[in-house]
Amino acid sequence: MAAEAVIAAVDVMSIEQITASQVGMKAIGAGLAVGLTGIGTGVAEMGIGAAAVGAIAENKDFFGLGLLFTVIPETIVIFGLVVGLLLLFL
């Protein structure tokens, strides 16, 4: 049943529709890449950020290092952004 339905659906899709849906899929993929990695970064930075603020409250000299440690997980979302950009523009 399902296979027949898919075949029937493919039959009615024109070439333009297929390309359009591919573009849409790419956009969804890019969105997922950025969004999910953003969540990952957020989760990772949560603990670091809390600890860093605690350390800075104790001693202001930790500001630089604290900021640095906090942005280390940014790499994850950067990878997501790179993947998203490549999906959209490559």
Place this chain on the structure above:
Amino acid sequence: MLKPKRMSRLLIAASRDQMAPVVAELYHHNLFHIEEYVDVGAEGYEGFKIGSPLSGASEKSADLIKIRAMTNAVSLSADDVDAGPSCSLELQIKIERELPLLEREVEELTVRRSKLDTRAKELEQKIAEITPFLDVPVDLNLYHGYKRFTTIAGYVSREIVLPVPCEMHFSKGKEKNFLVVVFSTEQRSEVEKALQEVGFQSVPVPDESGSPKGRIEFYKGEIAALNKEIEGISKQLENVRQKHASFLVACEELLKAEVEQTEAPLRFATTKQTFVAEGWVPTDQVTAVTNSLVHVTEGKIFVTALPTDLEHDSVPVEYNNPDFAKPTQVLMDVYSRPGYTEIDPTLMIAIVFPLFFGLIVGDVGYGLIFLAMSLGLRKFLKGEAGEQLLTVLRNASISTIFFGIIFSEFLGFAIPGWNPVLYSRHLMSEHGGHGPNIPELMVLSIWIGIAHLTLGRLLGMYNHAKQDHGHHRTLAVMANFGWLAVMWGIILAIWSCAAIPLMPSFTGLPVLAIVPGVGFGLNLATIIGGILILAGIIFIARENILEVIELPTIVSHVLSYARLVAVGLSGVAIAMVVNYMTFEMFINPALENFTLISIVLILIGLGIFLFGHLLNIALCILGGGLHSIRLHYVEFFTKFYKGGGKKYNPFGMKRRFTEE
């Protein structure tokens, strides 16, 4: 350059009567980093004791404390004062004549202010005591003055009927219920027992007379009067501050210099007749310092440069950078000051950081705004570190303008009549020209990463070759080489099986062997790459086998440089979205069909434009700055940099408000 200043260990020995001129001369030079003498019976120091302060130390420090108390009282800080230097001699006379008067004035004012403060607090306390009785319709003087009756008041959880004859007022509150009871003193125990059951919390009965409301109003009026008086005193203190600001900061500086000098012997080793001071002086200044010490003591002194033992001495580190790289030192100090024997990468950051920043932001408009900020904020951000940061921002903004011209961007718009040089970052290509060259830009950023990391590893090899000894040195240098070999091996292997724009491709080389079972062809480049990877892993494992688990960082660190493009593009995207919303959604439709509503639409559009670009500017500073510095700290520094150097802190001060 690339190395901290060379330091020499100087030993000064003289008779005790020369101590004062020697200390004054050292202070004047502001070059001698005192190595503090610790009385632990070190070799060659048997019989030495820690010195005692020069004469006048306690009076001077007492004066200094007074001055600091005064500057605190009028909340004055040296950074707020722009005054020229004043002559120390005149100042000395002025201190003796005027300081006691000024001190008395300030003290009187502060004592009066604190007395008034205390009085106001007492009155507030009284108001708090009366407040619960507001609901009871009885004058306050009815609560006391009885011989046979007792009055108690407090909070209870619910209403209660006491088992004794009494006069009671219960008022229901939101959270707590208030109860006042007057009963015969003989029945106290019964009342207390009954009250205990309803969780009675006692409240003191105020010793006042008149209606509660009237008393509260009376006290409020008194507090207002007190506050007015306090305000007047604060104004007077402000006047003192304005009138005497430059005198006070000059006094503080002068006295601080004197106290530091009189207390210097506490850091020297002394005997009954002589003293010995050890410390560090930049090598190129040794002769000058020695000569002036000999001159000031008329030759009654022994000064010699001791040999430095890099293994055991902790040599203080002073940067040695060309002027344009000096502001970047603040970024180094945030991480850690370089060690004495390692390479000081300040110069590299001074060049590469602005380039990275510019590459990320790359917009003429934003660059001009940053430039204006770095020049305009100088008035508000005082202090050395703030000025250094602003200079770094200035350099970054110049580089931003440069890359803005290359990318042809102005506040997210294309610069009219100017096409991007090399590669474009314009995300929308409706207005002619081609779309963004994302793959090329990505590969370019990867190239930057490869170059930066290779440089880092080479520096790591150099550092280990300089710092380590014997077998460990060979292992450490080879391990660094191993990391390089693995990185380049992976790159070669990728080039041999995939063609990437802007990178050499070895896919066309003849296949020499085929992996059985997979059908994967190996050409010369793949094989060389594989050998490099294997050899590299062996070198790394020989130094420390645990390091092998760090191998994936090679890939992630190189790819991390893709942020140079990715973060930049996200900034471009935000700017373009802001521009699109402003013009396509609000201003252009409004102008096409101009009515009264159009004005509102245009105003909304302008609001979006301002707010959006402000947000983007903040994000650009944060993104551009943090990501560029992070590429240095995390990716670059971990390859070679250890840091942990001791700050060179010479004995002396930079005088701002006084002359010697």
